[in-house]
Amino acid sequence: MTTTKFDKRDFRTALGQFPTGVTVITTVDDNGAPIGCTASSFNSVSIDPALVLWSIDKGAFSKSIFANAEYFAINVLSENQVETSNKFAGRGEDKFKDVSFTEGLGGAPLLEGCGAQFECKTWNVYEGGDHLIIVGEVLKYNHDDSLTPLAFSRGSYAITSTHPSGNVQKNQAETGNEFLDNYLLYLLNSAISKYRQDLYPKLIDGCDVTPEQWRVVTILSNTPVHTLKTLSILAMQPLEDLSESVDSLKDKGALANVDDKLVLTDSGMALQKSLLAVAAQHEELMLGNLKPEQTEVLKTALKSIIEIDN
Structure with a gap:
């Protein structure tokens, strides 16, 4: 724009x-x-x-x-x-x-x-x-x-990671390096880059919602009421930047204050349903080459890695 x-x-x-x-x-x-x-x-x-x-x-x-x-x-x-x-x-x-x-x-x-x-x-x-x-x-x-x-x-905390070079744009994962082509961190970074590259334009162009606003709407749809400070922690956005995301969503009619707390309006709930449909359709497309049991194994394995206590 x-x-x-x-x-x-x-x-x-x-x-x-x-x-x-x-x-x-x-x-x-x-x-x-x-x-x-x-x-x-x-x-x-x-x-x-x-x-x-x-x-x-x-x-x-x-x-x-x-x-x-x-x-x-x-x-x-x-x-x-x-x-x-x-x-x-x-x-x-x-x-x-x-x-x-x-x-x-x-x-x-x-x-x-x-x-x-x-x-x-x-x-x-x-x-x-x-x-x-x-x-x-x-x-x-x-x-x-x-x-x-x-x-x-983009208004949120993030972490740095090595860019998977041009492989995402070339739509291929192989680098010719036997170790790298099978290294989990490299594969995860490549997959995340590809996933975001295809999803974010659908959110922004199709739903007029930034990824940061999407995160806020999704959190509030599961637990409808949060103070701004609590929401800041859950959304991984500093208060000042979160306030801008919230104000933008209020301008869209998606959020309202109730007793000094934030809730999704009927319009906000409808927006979340649309966003959920876009995300689900995108996930189905991205995992289209996997069998259902492979998808389940993949998600279970990732959850297990996340839960590892170092």
Whole structure:
């Protein structure tokens, strides 16, 4: 879709097509109390000198603290830190309660379990519309390559995985590598890419619903009432982005508030039935070459893998 109209919600949706990592930026206030906020705006600026940047909303409570801080730390979250991201994205709570951390340069908290951390001295602060752009000089850093980064894409949390190259587009799985062609992770990634490639256009073009909105509708159809915070956890969407998905569904007449909770309207239930029919038809097509007993074995095996307790 091409548009020149700058609708804020639609603009954010367009920006969501660019996947990013997820970070928690930390520092301390004038009293030495730890301060932190979730940000996906982190990016590199320069290798020599080692400079990075991130941006903070001018309406954020901690804006002035970060703008005047001498030191700050960037904690790059790993895939098992969704709860940490949600905690530091919220307001009005003790964000560091039950969070393990050590002190870095200038006392800036270094959170445990992160994929990488950059300890920075503030280089400069620039105006950037409704945000401040904070550039830092990296003085120390560390990283754990054994951890998978937490990603953010299209308004939802995601994880990174190696792309199955051009095999999906070529509609074939063989690479000529005996190990890779029979390696479970490669096969799963290839299958997921193919599955999404065929399903998502059917949802968006056929039902005018994004995959993220589909997830919300599906959750609410099974358990009709949720608070927004609970729904955020189940839908794997940060509160701010979930609110946009919810508002869009309200505009379609699919959702309504009842006693400060969300329920599907009659229109929403009808939409979910349509989405369910599309998903079921797509699954039948994708599994068309399998016998019913093979399909059952496949799903049972995948469930068993998911339930493995590491």
